[in-house]
Amino acid sequence: MITFQTVAxxxxxxxxxxxxxxxxxxxxxxxxxILLVTVSSVVPSFKKASLPTVYTAGAALLSAAVTATLWSDxxxxxxxxxxxxxxxxVGWLIIAVGxxxxxxxxxxxxxxxxxxxxxIEWNVLLMISAAGGMIVVAAQDLIVLFVGIEVLSIATxxxxxxxxxxxxxxxxxxxxxxxxxxxxGVFAYGIALVYGATGSTYLSEIATSGRNSLGxxxxxxxxxxxxxxxxxxxxxxxxxxxxxxxxxxxxVYQGAPTPITAYMxxxxxxxxxLGFARVMHDAFxxxxxxxxxxxxxxxxxxxxxxxxxxxxxxxxxxxxxxxxINHVGFILIAIYALDEGVEALLxxxxxxxxxVIGSFGILMMxxxxxxxxxxxxxxxxxxxxxNKIRNLESADGMTLxxxxxxxxxxxxxAGLFAVLLFSxxxxxxxxxxxxxxxxxxxxxxxxxxxxxxxxxxxxxxAAVLYLRIVVAMYLKSDDSEPARTNYSKLSLIAVVAxxxxxxxxxxxxxxxxxxxxxAGS
Amino acid sequence: MFLNxxxxxxxxxxxxxxxxxxxxxxxVLVLMSIELILNAVNINLIAFAAYNxxxxxxVFALFIIAVAAxxxxxxxxxVLLIYRNRRSIDIxxxxxxxx
Numbered sequence: 234m235i236t237f238q239t240v241a242x243x244x245x246x247x248x249x250x251x252x253x254x255x256x257x258x259x260x261x262x263x264x265x266x267i268l269l270v271t272v273s274s275v276v277p278s279f280k281k282a283s284l285p286t287v288y289t290a291g292a293a294l295l296s297a298a299v300t301a302t303l304w305s306d307x308x309x310x311x312x313x314x315x316x317x318x319x320x321x322x323v324g325w326l327i328i329a330v331g332x333x334x335x336x337x338x339x340x341x342x343x344x345x346x347x348x349x350x351x352x353i354e355w356n357v358l359l360m361i362s363a364a365g366g367m368i369v370v371a372a373q374d375l376i377v378l379f380v381g382i383e384v385l386s387i388a389t390x391x392x393x394x395x396x397x398x399x400x401x402x403x404x405x406x407x408x409x410x411x412x413x414x415x416x417x418g419v420f421a422y423g424i425a426l427v428y429g430a431t432g433s434t435y436l437s438e439i440a441t442s443g444r445n446s447l448g449x450x451x452x453x454x455x456x457x458x459x460x461x462x463x464x465x466x467x468x469x470x471x472x473x474x475x476x477x478x479x480x481x482x483x484x485v486y487q488g489a490p491t492p493i494t495a496y497m498x499x500x501x502x503x504x505x506x507l508g509f510a511r512v513m514h515d516a517f518x519x520x521x522x523x524x525x526x527x528x529x530x531x532x533x534x535x536x537x538x539x540x541x542x543x544x545x546x547x548x549x550x551x552x553x554x555x556x557x558i559n560h561v562g563f564i565l566i567a568i569y570a571l572d573e574g575v576e577a578l579l580x581x582x583x584x585x586x587x588x589v590i591g592s593f594g595i596l597m598m599x600x601x602x603x604x605x606x607x608x609x610x611x612x613x614x615x616x617x618x619x620n621k622i623r624n625l626e627s628a629d630g631m632t633l634x635x636x637x638x639x640x641x642x643x644x645x646x647a648g649l650f651a652v653l654l655f656s657x658x659x660x661x662x663x664x665x666x667x668x669x670x671x672x673x674x675x676x677x678x679x680x681x682x683x684x685x686x687x688x689x690x691x692x693x694x695a696a697v698l699y700l701r702i703v704v705a706m707y708l709k710s711d712d713s714e715p716a717r718t719n720y721s722k723l724s725l726i727a728v729v730a731x732x733x734x735x736x737x738x739x740x741x742x743x744x745x746x747x748x749x750x751x752a753g754s
Numbered sequence: 755m756f757l758n759x760x761x762x763x764x765x766x767x768x769x770x771x772x773x774x775x776x777x778x779x780x781x782v783l784v785l786m787s788i789e790l791i792l793n794a795v796n797i798n799l800i801a802f803a804a805y806n807x808x809x810x811x812x813v814f815a816l817f818i819i820a821v822a823a824x825x826x827x828x829x830x831x832x833v834l835l836i837y838r839n840r841r842s843i844d845i846x847x848x849x850x851x852x853x
Contacts, residue, residue, distance in 0.1 A: 375814075376810070376813065376814045376817055379814075379817065379818075379821070380817055380821065383821045383824070383825070387821075387824055387825055387828050390828050390829075390832065391828055391831075394831075394832050394835060397835065400836075400839045400840065400850065401850050401851055403832060403835045403836050403839060404836070404848045404849075404850055404851055405851060406832050406835075407781070407832050407833070407836060407845070407848060408848065408851070410828065410829055410832055411775065411784055411788070411829075411845075414788045414791075414825055414829065415772070415775055415788060415791065417792075417821075417825070418768075418771070418788060418791035418792050418794075418795060419791075421792065421795040421818060422768060422791070422794065422795050422798065424795075424814075425764075425795050425798035425799045425802065425811075425814075426798065428799065428802055428810075428811055428814070429761075429798065429801075429802035429805070429806075432802075432806045432808055433808075433810070434810050434811075434814065483851075484851040484852065487851055488850075488851050
């Protein structure tokens with residue numbers, strides 16, 4: 234029998250117990266892309282039709298199903314580095330189901346844009362990024378959290394720029410990369426200061442270490458901690474796209490391939506928001522008096538910037554980007570409300586995720602069957618310099634005016650889009666109504682009446698934002714003929730599922746609210 | 755040596771990095787400025803780890819080095835793609851997206 238004696242003092246380092254069963258949703262999401270890239274390079278015929286898409290969606294749904302079997306678990310894993318509780322599981326479920334839907338949207342997109350040769354890369358990066366997001370949601374240690382955020386972000390930088398022939402995709406990727414890397418640096422600097430002030434990277438130990446663990450002057454020590462919290466808050470605010478750290482959002486959302494925009498607006502944003510809430514609640518709960526005002530300012534600015542600046546936009550993807558900034562305002566209100574807001578946070582994140590995936594999905598499908606793409610090869614040429622860039626993907630340049638007559642060209646998609654927009658506006662009988670209601674009630678329950686007032690005001694202004702799109706689709710007269718309907722079946726299934734969830738949970742929200750109850754404990 | 759010497763050094767390095775990101779027009783130099791920011795974090799972490807007699811700060815510094823390498827790899831790839839499409843890595847020319 235071979236024995237390894239590499240550790241000089243066996244007491245100094247104990248290998249933690251690895252709970253494979255409880256980690257399996259995360260492991261499926263992390264190992265499935267490695268398997269995919271291996272198999273597809275050994276077996277070239279694997280890259281056939283929709284097989285990679287079905288594989289990705291299947292792996293993601295398997296991960297979601299395994300998450301569901303862990304439902305009653307509530308414990309620490311990996312020597313306290315990860316935690317698995319209702320909060321984690323709901324986050325994993327949102328991300329896994331989101332990835333399945335995005336993979337189905339990508340199926341259509343990749344083929345139409347002529348990237349079928351790279352279909353493996355898109356799917357692999359999507360799953361790796363989602364695995365990073367799942368780590369962020371479960372992290373109970375700042376090192377693990379940082380690594381999770383970086384895995385999530387770096388894979389997303391690549392996904393944004395993966396449309397190789399589209400210069401604005403690279404511009405978007407570069408902008409996202411620079412700002413993302415700086416915000417990661419700021420975030421890590423914050424972690425370093427918090428570590429210096431408390432001597433630990435575990436969230437639970439940071440929470441209990443009190444204000445003067447270094448034994449120095451308590452003023453110095455506390456200020457280290459407070460600066461650290463402020464820097465981490467800035468890093469998170471960037472990742473979720475909260476105003477005033479939102480300026481990258483419209484640019485990147487517009488330039489990125491539309492299914493990837495849907496991914497960034499849903500799974501990436503939800504993962505970052507849940508990680509944000511976890512750190513603020515679990516590690517800095519004692520300092521809530523110090524950070525709550527900052528979060529409320531971020532929330533108000535996001536609500537105002539999202540709704541008012543959004544009104545000034547013409548481009549559809551930019552309008553939806555500002556609407557996502559507006560949604561972040563509601564999510565931040567739920568984070569502000571601490572324990573009272575946890576259920577609202579999860580409810581809002583879940584309902585927001587599939588609404589926004591559906592919205593961007595429909596936008597993608599509408600523009601991909603536009604006759605513009607069917608024209609000659611010259612039309613598809615990318616012109617560089619002289620400021621005039623014709624996009625391969627017409628969704629990037631699509632404005633409200635281009636939507637005129639969409640209800641005649643795409644009767645089905647226009648109807649589905651309208652439902653999703655009503656949900657985002659918070660119209661009753663859609664899930665968006667319950668989500669907004671819960672966030673506002675959470676603010677009221679912690680007596681943040683001003684915040685609740687701003688939320689209601691912003692919801693009204695944002696409703697105009699969504700109604701403008703519906704009006705453009707239905708009321709602008711246009712004698713268009715119905716377009717040839719050759720929508721990808723998988724994409725259509727994903728979009729229809731999003732709409733069914735929106736309406737179904739809007740009429741009968743109990744399943745989702747049962748899912749998120751007791752998540753705060 | 756005092757702890758605050760390291761912290762001040764790291765703060766200066768961090769500031770230089772942020773200044774570089776804000777002012778440099780060359781894409782590669784922006785990437786180098788980002789490296790400065792992450793290395794400022796490393797100095798902080800190692801100073802605190804030595805001060806607290808605790809290993810986790812040093813472990814974290816190793817993780818940040820690895821992450822920074824991955825990040826700069828992706829960053830250079832993006833810069834390369836931009837160069838292929840535009841024959842220039844001047845970031846002020848990256849202004850097609852606005853509104």
